Amino acid sequence: MTTVMKAGYSIMDSNYNVLQVDAATRKIYGSHDGKKCYQYFKGREDLCPDCAMAEARRSNAPVVRNVRSGSGGNLQITAVPFQNKTGEWYFVEVTSDIAERRRTEKLIQTYQEKLGALAAELSLAEERERRRIATELHDLIGQTLAVSRIKLGALREMLSSARSVGILDEVREHMEEMIRHTRSMVFELSPPALYMIGLGVALEQLAERTQEKHSLQVDFIDDGLPKSIADETRITLFSGVRELLTNVVKHAQASKVEILLKRKADNIVVEVKDDGVGFTIRTDGFFAKGHYGFGLLSIRERLKHLGGRLKIESRPGGGTRAVMYVPVEKR
Numbered sequence: 001m002t003t004v005m006k007a008g009y010s011i012m013d014s015n016y017n018v019l020q021v022d023a024a025t026r027k028i029y030g031s032h033d034g035k036k037c038y039q040y041f042k043g044r045e046d047l048c049p050d051c052a053m054a055e056a057r058r059s060n061a062p063v064v065r066n067v068r069s070g071s072g073g074n075l076q077i078t079a080v081p082f083q084n085k086t087g088e089w090y091f092v093e094v095t096s097d098i099a100e101r102r103r104t105e106k107l108i109q110t111y112q113e114k115l116g117a118l119a120a121e122l123s124l125a126e127e128r129e130r131r132r133i134a135t136e137l138h139d140l141i142g143q144t145l146a147v148s149r150i151k152l153g154a155l156r157e158m159l160s161s162a163r164s165v166g167i168l169d170e171v172r173e174h175m176e177e178m179i180r181h182t183r184s185m186v187f188e189l190s191p192p193a194l195y196m197i198g199l200g201v202a203l204e205q206l207a208e209r210t211q212e213k214h215s216l217q218v219d220f221i222d223d224g225l226p227k228s229i230a231d232e233t234r235i236t237l238f239s240g241v242r243e244l245l246t247n248v249v250k251h252a253q254a255s256k257v258e259i260l261l262k263r264k265a266d267n268i269v270v271e272v273k274d275d276g277v278g279f280t281i282r283t284d285g286f287f288a289k290g291h292y293g294f295g296l297l298s299i300r301e302r303l304k305h306l307g308g309r310l311k312i313e314s315r316p317g318g319g320t321r322a323v324m325y326v327p328v329e330k331r
Contacts, residue, residue: 007024007094007095007096007097008021008022008024008025008028008094008095009021009022009025009092009093009094009095010022010025010032010037010040010092010093010095011090011091011092011093012037012053012090012091012093013088013089013090013091014057014088014089014090014091015036016036016037016038016047016053017034017035017036017037018032018035018036018037018040019032019090020032025095029041037053037093038051050065050067052064052065052077052078052079052093053079053091053093055079056079056080056081056091057081057089057091060081061081062078062079062080062081063078063079064076064077064078064079065077065078065079066098074097074098074099074102075095075096075097075098076095076096076098077093077094077095078093078094078095078096079091079092079093080092080093080094115301116301116302116304116305117305119298119301119302119305122298123235123236123239123298123302124232124235127190127235127239130189130190131189131190131195133189133190134185134186134189134190134192135190137182137185137186137189138182138183138186138192141182142179142182142183142186145175145178145179145182146179148175149172149175149176149179152168152171152172152175153172155168156168156169156172184209187205187209191205191206191238193205194234194235194238195231198229198234199227199229199234199237199238199261200222200227200261202238203220203222203238203241203259203261203270204220204222206238206241206242206245206259207219207220207257207259210245210249210257214249216248216249216254216255216256216257217255217256217257218245218256218257218258218259219256219257219258219259220258220259220260220261221258221259221260221261222260222261222262223260223261223262223263225262225263226263227261227263227268227328228328228329229268229329230329232306233268233306233326233329236299236302236303236306236326237268237270237324237326239299239302240270240299240302240303240310240324241259241270241272241324243296243299244272244296244322245257245259245272247296248272248274248276248320251276251277251279252274252276252277252278252319252320253276253277254274254275254276254277254319255275256274256275257272257273257274257275258271258272258273258274259271259272260272260273263328266327266328267308267325267326267327267328268325268326268327268328269323269324269325270323270324271321271322271323271324272321272322272323273319273320273321273322274319274320275319276319276320277316277317277319278314278315278316278317278318278319278320279314279315279316279320280314280315280316281312281313281314281315296310299324303324303325303326306326306327307326307327308324308325308326308327309324309325310322310323310324310325311323311324311325
């Protein structure tokens with residue numbers, strides 16, 4: 001019999017006799033009088049091999065089954081056991097069409113994949129803009145300041161007035177400070193080592209600068225194994241570490257951080273762990289407010305786009321360990 005029912009219910013006793021059905025079910029299957037559930041619904045003379053009611057009877061707990069209808073649709077059957085006041089067992093079996101839900105889930109998955117690709121492209125566009133600005137800072141402002149400092153040094157040798165020399169030295173000190181700030185801005189925007197040398201050196205420099213800037217012990221360890229890392233992967237991992245270090249500084253109250261770069265089987269693994277206050281990870285995979293903002297969400301989506309993943313381990317008082325996995329580039 002072709003099943004087109006969107007939803008319906010039936011009530012059976014412990015011997016599988018059908019006692020009651022709703023109007024929608026009766027319209028499709030007809031009268032249930034004197035019939036077992038397997039006779040009524042399946043036209044069988046014995047119990048169905050994967051009977052939800054039989055499982056609910058054995059386990060004394062609700063059972064859910066996803067099955068195909070006679071018309072090829074997706075149905076979900078939920079069998080729930082209950083006992084009346086006299087101790088007799090009965091079963092309610094609810095059937096619902098989940099085809100629409102499956103279509104919605106598939107549509108959501110498609111949107112999530114598009115979101116991941118969009119997040120990856122957005123982050124890469126941001127990184128390209130960072131690199132462009134850093135290059136202009138270095139080539140235009142940085143070099144101009146450096147040349148000006150040299151010119152001021154030559155001018156100083158030509159002055160005879162002690163007052164003039166003192167003023168010129170003050171100007172040179174200000175210029176030295178501007179050069180230091182410019183170099184710092186260049187690194188913060190886009191460290192040249194990330195593109196010119198590699199991820200390991202860039203992470204080591206990031207560790208040193210974080211330690212110097214925040215009075216926090218930051219150790220970097222590289223296992224020394226060869227790692228084939230594409231540009232997009234390198235940028236994603238570096239951005240991820242930078243975001244994780246920012247979270248440590250803001251939230252962790254840590255005294256020590258370790259950054260580990262290693263190759264494990266067919267994955268590039270970057271680990272950031274601290275000895276801070278830690279936090280509780282919710283069962284849905286998200287974290288307490290303030291620990292999981294858009295930055296980490298973006299990193300998680302970018303890693304997923306690369307075939308990788310982000311794993312976070314933490315507990316109150318036990319520090320935090322964040323690990324990024326990305327497949328090794330195939331050449």
